[in-house]
Amino acid sequence: MLPRSCPALPRRERRQQTLHSAALPGMMPLSFPGVQRTGMNLLSLLQEKLTAALTGLVPHPETYGALVRPTQDERHGDYQANAAMPLAKVLGQKPLDVARRIVERLALDDVVEPPAIAGPGFINFRFRSDWLARQLQAAAADDRLGVSSTARPRTVVIDFSSPNVAKPMHVGHLRSTIIGDSLTRLLRFLGHRVITDNHLGDWGTQFGMLLYGYKHYRNEEALRTDPVREMARLYVKVRQEIAAGEDEAEEAANPVAEACRQETAKLHAGDEENVRLWRLFMPWCLADIERIYRRLDVRFDHTLGESFYHPMLADVVQSLLDRGIAQKSEGAVVVWFGANEPPALIRKKDGAFTYMTTDLATIRYRVETWKPDAILYVVDFRQSLHFKNLFDTARRWGYDQVELVHVSFGSVLGPDRRPIKTREGGAIELEQLLDEAVARAEQQYERTREERLARGEEVPELGADERRQVAETVGLGAVKYADLSQNRESDYVFNWDKMLAMDGNTATYMQYAYVRNRGIFRKSGAAVEPFRTEPPEPTLTHPAERALALQLLRFSETLQAAAIEYRPHLICGYLWELAKSYSVFFQNCPVLRAETSVLTRSRLLLCDLTARTIQRGLDLLGIRTVERM
RNA sequence: GCCCCCGUAGCUCAGGGGAUAGAGCAUCGGUUUCCUAAACCGAGGGUCGCAGGUUCGAAUCCUGCCGGGGGCACCA
Incomplete structure (x- = not known):
C-alpha cells in the first residue's frame, strides 16, 4: 500500500467543503460555526455593527455587513466597508449617498474615529487609539490573549500523517504530519474537541x-x-x-x-x-516512527491502522450490497457513481479488499465511536478523486450527518519540479532531513557568534546543552515553518537553502524577534508577571506603537480565518506582519530608555504581549521558542 | 479520451470581486557610542499565460485557446 501522503506530483484542489454560505462572491463569512464573535475580534465587531446599521435599511443586512476588509493602504484607515457600491444598485441610489446613510446609522462612536467616505463609496474606519489601548490592556490580562473560546465546540476527528510502517518515514510524510498537527493545535485552542487518529498503513x-x-x-x-x-x-x-x-x-x-x-x-x-x-x-x-513524532512534537490520541479494520471489511461489503449501494461486476464488488465515471472497487475479484473498503469501515467506526461533527483528512491532493468517491459512498451509506473534508495539499517537488528524490532516486528520509536542518542551525549559530565577536558585541555564551537545544528548536522550526507558511494547496518546491534560511518570513526570524524581546526583560530585570496580572493601559502615540497594537489585536480574526479554511499559512502571514511591526517599533521606540517610566511600562506591555502572541502563534504551528540564541 | 488543478517580479510564493497588484530571496545603495546586526532603512524590477465576456469595478468570476502537472476498476 502506498502511504496516503507519499511524495508526489502536484496540484491543488479547491475547497471541497463549504463551511459557510457565501451570499455574495468573495464576502467573508460573518461567523464560523461555533466560534463566538466576541472579544478582540476587530473584524467581527465592525461586521456586526455594520449589519446592525443596515438592518431595516436593506434586505439581507448580514450579507452586506460582512463586506468589511482590512485596508490595503493605511492612508485609508484600518478597515474598509465595501457595502455601499453593491447596495447602490439594490436601492437605486448613488453609492456615496448610500454610504452616508450607512455612516449615519453606525453606532461606533467610542470605537472608531468618524468614518470617512472615499472613492466610489468606500467607508473607511480608523480605530480610536484610546479604544485600542483598552482592548490591548484586556488582552494582556487574558491567558488567551483576547482570543475567544468557541461557544459551540465541535468534535472533529483529524486523520493525518498516516505513513506506511515497515519503512522509514520520508519527506513526503512531512506535510500531512505538520499540517495536521497544526490544525489540531489551532482547533483545540479555539475550544473544539479534537481527536487525532494516525491511520497507519500497517497491513x-x-x-x-x-x-x-x-x-x-x-x-x-x-x-x-x-x-x-x-x-x-x-x-x-x-x-x-x-x-x-x-x-x-x-x-x-x-x-x-x-x-x-x-x-x-x-x-x-x-x-x-x-x-x-x-x-x-x-x-x-511503531517505535521507529514514534521516535520521529516525539522529535517533531506530534502526538496522536489514536493509532488505528488498516489492520485494525481488517475484521470489519467483509461486513462493510455485505452492508453495501444489501442496501444496493454496491453491485457485483466482473467478479468484483463495485460502487458506481456517474454514468461516465469509473466505479470504485470495494472487493477485488480475487476476494481482496481495497483501501476504499478500509476507509469506509473507518468512517463507520469513527462515527459510531466518537460521534464527530466532522472528519478531516489531511492527505495529498492527488487522492481527491478517491475522497470524492469515498464521501459520496459514505453519505449514501447513511453517514450524511458528519461533515467529511479532504484537507488536501500539494506535492513536494525537487528543484527540477519533479517529485523530490535523493541522488540515488529514493525518497529523502525524514530523519536525515531533520538532522541536516539541526546541523545547519548549529552552523548558523557559530557563524553568527563569530560575526558578533568580530563586531565587538556581547555574545550570549550558551552551554553545550542549551546550544543543542537552540539548534534543535531553530532547525526543526525552520523545516516546519517553510512548509506551513505556504498555501497548502500549492505544490511545495523543496529547497534546502530556502527551507533552512534564517532570513525573511521564517521561523528563525520569529524566534529571533521573541529572543530580542525577552532580552529586554532580562536586561532590565523587569518581571513579566505584573504585565499579565495588572497590565497598565498603554499609550499609543508613536505610529509604530499604534501599528503594533493594531496587529496584536488582529490575532483573533486571523485564527478564526485559519480555522475556517484549515490554512495554517494564514497564521504564518500574521506572525510575519507582527514581527515586522515589532521590528519597526523596536527600532523607533526605546523601551528602557523611554522618556518616562510610564512610557517604559507601556512599551514593556507591548513587548510582553508581542512575545506572548509570537510564542502562542508558533505553538499553534508546532514550533517552539528559545530564550536566547 | 474524460475529469481535476496550476500559470502573478530573475527565483520562491502571497493575494481568489474593491482604491496605485504585494512579500521574501537575489541585485544595488545605506545604517551599529543605542534594549541581541540571525536586525533595520532605501532603490530598481510585473502586459497577473493569451483572447473574449460579465460587472460601477476583474489578477480574482464565465467561455475559449496555449503551456505545465495530476487522476481515471482489480496498487494503496
Whole structure:
C-alpha cells in the first residue's frame, strides 16, 4: 500500500467543503460555526455593527455587513466597508449617498474615529487609539490573549500523517504530519474537541516485503541489538532486489515482488507464521516512527491502522450490497457513481479488499465511536478523486450527518519540479532531513557568534546543552515553518537553502524577534508577571506603537480565518506582519530608555504581549521558542 | 479520451470581486557610542499565460485557446 501522503506530483484542489454560505462572491463569512464573535475580534465587531446599521435599511443586512476588509493602504484607515457600491444598485441610489446613510446609522462612536467616505463609496474606519489601548490592556490580562473560546465546540476527528510502517518515514510524510498537527493545535485552542487518529498503513504489501526479507536475509544478532534498524535494512534490501528485477521485464512476473505479494496474501489469510511475525514486527516499527513524532512534537490520541479494520471489511461489503449501494461486476464488488465515471472497487475479484473498503469501515467506526461533527483528512491532493468517491459512498451509506473534508495539499517537488528524490532516486528520509536542518542551525549559530565577536558585541555564551537545544528548536522550526507558511494547496518546491534560511518570513526570524524581546526583560530585570496580572493601559502615540497594537489585536480574526479554511499559512502571514511591526517599533521606540517610566511600562506591555502572541502563534504551528540564541 | 488543478517580479510564493497588484530571496545603495546586526532603512524590477465576456469595478468570476502537472476498476 502506498502511504496516503507519499511524495508526489502536484496540484491543488479547491475547497471541497463549504463551511459557510457565501451570499455574495468573495464576502467573508460573518461567523464560523461555533466560534463566538466576541472579544478582540476587530473584524467581527465592525461586521456586526455594520449589519446592525443596515438592518431595516436593506434586505439581507448580514450579507452586506460582512463586506468589511482590512485596508490595503493605511492612508485609508484600518478597515474598509465595501457595502455601499453593491447596495447602490439594490436601492437605486448613488453609492456615496448610500454610504452616508450607512455612516449615519453606525453606532461606533467610542470605537472608531468618524468614518470617512472615499472613492466610489468606500467607508473607511480608523480605530480610536484610546479604544485600542483598552482592548490591548484586556488582552494582556487574558491567558488567551483576547482570543475567544468557541461557544459551540465541535468534535472533529483529524486523520493525518498516516505513513506506511515497515519503512522509514520520508519527506513526503512531512506535510500531512505538520499540517495536521497544526490544525489540531489551532482547533483545540479555539475550544473544539479534537481527536487525532494516525491511520497507519500497517497491513499492506510493504509488510509482505518485510516478511520476505526476514525469511531470507535476517541477521539475528542485529535483530537483538537494534531491531528497528534491522527492519529498515531488510526493507531497503528487498526493495532493491525488486528494483533490480524490474529493468529487464516490466510486465513479466518479478519473482521477488511476486513472493512478497504471496507473503502479504498469506498474512491477510491468517497464516499463523506470518501473523506471528507481524505481531513481532509491529512494536519495532511503531517505535521507529514514534521516535520521529516525539522529535517533531506530534502526538496522536489514536493509532488505528488498516489492520485494525481488517475484521470489519467483509461486513462493510455485505452492508453495501444489501442496501444496493454496491453491485457485483466482473467478479468484483463495485460502487458506481456517474454514468461516465469509473466505479470504485470495494472487493477485488480475487476476494481482496481495497483501501476504499478500509476507509469506509473507518468512517463507520469513527462515527459510531466518537460521534464527530466532522472528519478531516489531511492527505495529498492527488487522492481527491478517491475522497470524492469515498464521501459520496459514505453519505449514501447513511453517514450524511458528519461533515467529511479532504484537507488536501500539494506535492513536494525537487528543484527540477519533479517529485523530490535523493541522488540515488529514493525518497529523502525524514530523519536525515531533520538532522541536516539541526546541523545547519548549529552552523548558523557559530557563524553568527563569530560575526558578533568580530563586531565587538556581547555574545550570549550558551552551554553545550542549551546550544543543542537552540539548534534543535531553530532547525526543526525552520523545516516546519517553510512548509506551513505556504498555501497548502500549492505544490511545495523543496529547497534546502530556502527551507533552512534564517532570513525573511521564517521561523528563525520569529524566534529571533521573541529572543530580542525577552532580552529586554532580562536586561532590565523587569518581571513579566505584573504585565499579565495588572497590565497598565498603554499609550499609543508613536505610529509604530499604534501599528503594533493594531496587529496584536488582529490575532483573533486571523485564527478564526485559519480555522475556517484549515490554512495554517494564514497564521504564518500574521506572525510575519507582527514581527515586522515589532521590528519597526523596536527600532523607533526605546523601551528602557523611554522618556518616562510610564512610557517604559507601556512599551514593556507591548513587548510582553508581542512575545506572548509570537510564542502562542508558533505553538499553534508546532514550533517552539528559545530564550536566547 | 474524460475529469481535476496550476500559470502573478530573475527565483520562491502571497493575494481568489474593491482604491496605485504585494512579500521574501537575489541585485544595488545605506545604517551599529543605542534594549541581541540571525536586525533595520532605501532603490530598481510585473502586459497577473493569451483572447473574449460579465460587472460601477476583474489578477480574482464565465467561455475559449496555449503551456505545465495530476487522476481515471482489480496498487494503496
